Amino acid sequence: SGQGNTFDRGLAADYLRLVRNEDTPNARFFKKEGVQPAQAPQGFFVYNYGSAGIFRRADWMVTLKGYTTDVWGSEIYVKDNRYGRYQSYGSVQIMGKGNPVSRAGSGFVQEGWDWNRLPGTTTIHLPFELLDSPLKGTTMVHSKENFSGSSSLEGKNGMFAMKLMERDYKNFTPDFVARKSVFCFDNRMICLGTGITNSNADYPTETTLFQTKYNGVDSKVGDDNYWLHDGYDNYYHVVDGTVRSQVAEQESRHEKTRAVTKGKFSSAWIEHGKAPKDGTYEYMVLIQPSATDLDEVRKTPTYEVLQRNQTAHVVYDKKTGITAYAAFETYRPDGDKLISAIPAETMVMYMREPDKGIRLSVCDPNLNIKEKAYTTKESSRPIRKKIRLKGHWTLTALMDNVQLEQQGENTVLTVTCQHGQPVEMLMHEK
Template sequence: MKNILPVLIIALFIFSVKTSVSADSDLDTIEKRVFETLENPDVDDAEIASLLRTFTSDGKWPGINYEDVSRTGFEHRNHSGNMVTLARAYQKKDSKYYKSGEVKSTISAALKTWVDNDYICDNWWHNQIGTPNNLVTLMVLAGDELPEELVKKAQPIIGRANISAGGARPGGDRIKIAGIEAKNMLFLGNREKFDEVIKVIEGEIKHVEWIGNDYGFGFRRIVGGFDNRSAEGRGIQYDNSFHHRTDGVNNTLSYGLGYADAFVEWAVYTNGTKYAFSEEKLEELINYFLDGICKTCVFGKYPDPGAKNRSISREGTLKPYSATTAENLLKTTDYRKKELQEIVDIRNKGIKTTLSHATFFWDSEHFSFQRPDWFTSVRMYSTRVYNMEWPYNSEGLLNHHRGDGVNHVSLTGDEYFDIWPVYDYLKIPGTTVMQKPEFPSENEIQKLGETDFVGAVTDGIYGAAAFDFKSPHDPLIARKAWFFFDNEYVCLGTGISCRNNDFPVFTTLNQCLLRDDVTVSANDISSVVERGKNKFENVDWIFQDGVGYVFPNPAIVNIENEAATGSWWKINKQSDSPKDQMSLDVFSVWLDHGKRPSNKTYEYIIVPATTIGKLERNVSKNNIEILVNTAEIQAVKNKESQICQVVFYKAGELEISNNLKLVSEHPGIVMLKMEGDKVSKITVADPNRELDNYHLSISQKITNPGEYLDATWNAKENLTNITIRLPRKNYRGASVSIKL
């Protein structure tokens, strides 16, 4: 034993040394990767020359308002950004300013200005994320060569980004703030704290319970509302949408995208080291990226304008996404490799998507539908979620109706690019809106929905969405539904009523950039419309930029195809928002329900990726049968695909054909796949989120009930009574499909 003990001590010592060396080696690897990534962006030597030339003796740059620290100002971000740009040039060997003494002294003088003044913005984000991120980037790139006193003074400012900071809310900006702190710990060489922060980053990838589980049905009757919740509800939802705040608003393409990118960034940095993230967490993130982010995008590449909030009022907000996130995920795992590679190729090479899907994000009341040639979506809200993001920092100032069943349609992804300064925010595609002369104040934008029956049914490929709409802004109600198929989708509205006698109510089919002649067919005669604003009677169909608008019954339609003017400043009061008037050619088409409408209806078919020839042959019109459009039931049958979709706002029955009857014992949405008069698949959903089982009957004998289905034949009524088990807990609102 005496001889063994020294050997064990020596072995433990050697193991400890090896472990320590290994950890240090891993940290060196990670630090090198971080440096290379931060240094990587291109440097424009002309820009560097300008920054050096204009830098003043008092350590500032002209054109930056150093006095305004308001939420709409804080141009100081340009000062800290300039320091980072100079630091990149200083480290880039292919820049003429590589290791330039003038660049180094300018950085030092600019940093001294910052640490001496410690600029604090009224918006916490700049103080805990924006400024610390720029300063830590500066430290990683050039901190070792800057005056030690300045580096030391910068640390408390960078340190405002820490996992205990107020902004580091779980599921919110916590992962982004943790990433900033991790970089700072690498710079400082604090391995113990770095270990802790990396675990926080990995742990943030998780699904969180939607607040609507407790405050969904009947939510408006709970005192305190969302502020009375026990769970935060921030983060990746179980439907793979993303909530940044506790309002239930879909933030997938804003905060949710930044959330994913922050995790992916560190997944790449730590890959192949002892700090590498688990396969389980990587798979969870990839599922969110592919099934959440990418399915909220047009062809997985362009942002869906219907999913955007206040950021719609920023220039370039609908520009296509880069392939970087997907490329980085491919570096870390082989999970869903083929799908990730397709996203890379779509974004880099412009290949055509192969994915067709019908996806409902039940936690966010958002529906998206895609075919290889076109994409569309529907945005709704209910008693479970708010209609729109609050106009923080005076952005998105006219977004009052951008959740009211908005329905954009895209063939290319750029049909709405930067149209927002000239947009008519009372004529938003898919919405039914009272045409008031003035908008309520920006403080009246965000409203909680007032109806429970909002949702969709989908089997993953086909689907229908329904919105029991009650405007929180105007005395207006309507029942709106959308029915989606391979080559077209049907839009139905009923019960449209408004108590206001002063202003008309419009349903807008589309408002997008004018890219083509507008052709109208009325009384079976088609002609190109002159530019301007016109009303047409007995319209059969309209065509513009590859999209057809078909009316099952001749309709009176308003069309506007001319230049519209406006400015970014009208919708975004940030200090750097352009104030100049601009003009764009815009196409708008809408239906006028008149003043004080009572129980009005509309019926139209959107036919994307079509031609005038197909419209003239009535291809889609002949393929669609609108079975009923009343306040109780809305139903559509597609003859080619043999799919019938039905919205029951109350219990009822429907004759689908002479030989097939459908009965629903309560409100809900049903989709039937048929083979002749026989039903081969049933898909159901409960928009009210209150049922454990869906009860329906069909006039067909079913003999093979499955795990989620009970069936009893009622010979007297010639009906099979069916009970389908619905999703529960975090999946209420999702659909169930049963093959017969």
């Protein structure tokens, strides 16, 4: 740890958090040395070398996952993960139940699991023989798109966006595309999709809300077909989309042996139909809300979608005051109070500060690595992004990777992005 201790006390505290009440030699030693279990990490964590974001509060964690030219979508081997094709198709996986919290405690078990229905993903629902990897050896598919990953503001709240596309392999659908985003505030996620298109007329395209091992809890919340419950204290409100839900005994295949497995699951998904053209969806996820929180959100919307099309997904969250932009193409809004233009394939988040300033982050998740291979020694190369702001703004503190230039009534903000990390700044209006 570089702190001169005989062992890494921070790591030891996390170890005690993870083993909970297990009596192990290490746990006994660390407790004897006065180490207390750490608290679970809190906030939003950007991991764009994995085209991923991690959203955490309390003891729950959400993993948001995509893939790019540099990050493969899944690792499939001769006898491992045979049906894992869709693992990075915009998955939104919640782990928040169990003591300690675990996959099984959160509703994932392999027996009977439908590999077509990873939560959050938009997929073509295939028979298992077609979903099975078409290659005899390793399948590690890269995308041809580079806009996939996450960003954050203050390390507390964040977002994920991706241009989804499928490659041209046997049993794949090479014209399958979609644009997806997830906006994460407190214990709420707003999930948007546009441009869901493919020519597969044999099998339906779906966006999965959840798939969990059935534990006896009904998925419907009252008589409302558009409010659903996954049985693990997470609630889903569908604003746009044809919802289907079921509790069913499912037959699946083992990811290593292909043997038949069975299990009873509660599932819900948005139906886009066969060979969809420009399909869309919008839904909100409430993660482990209190009864009061749930009641309040059901009565009064907590967010507003400012734009949802092929150009951009833009959301304003009323509770945190954050506006977040996923600009898939160059974005020039008409009535935005702050933003005049955002370049293509950029994520921007901002909020007003009490002293009339703003806190703003800019991120391009593209690692911008020239060599396209399974592994590389090449580093991420810098990318410059120019954002045009309305009004005259100045940085609160000078930054090497941010330059401002006044142009008429606007301020041009030039940000140098690298390693897929958000660049965050405080600004005041002149």
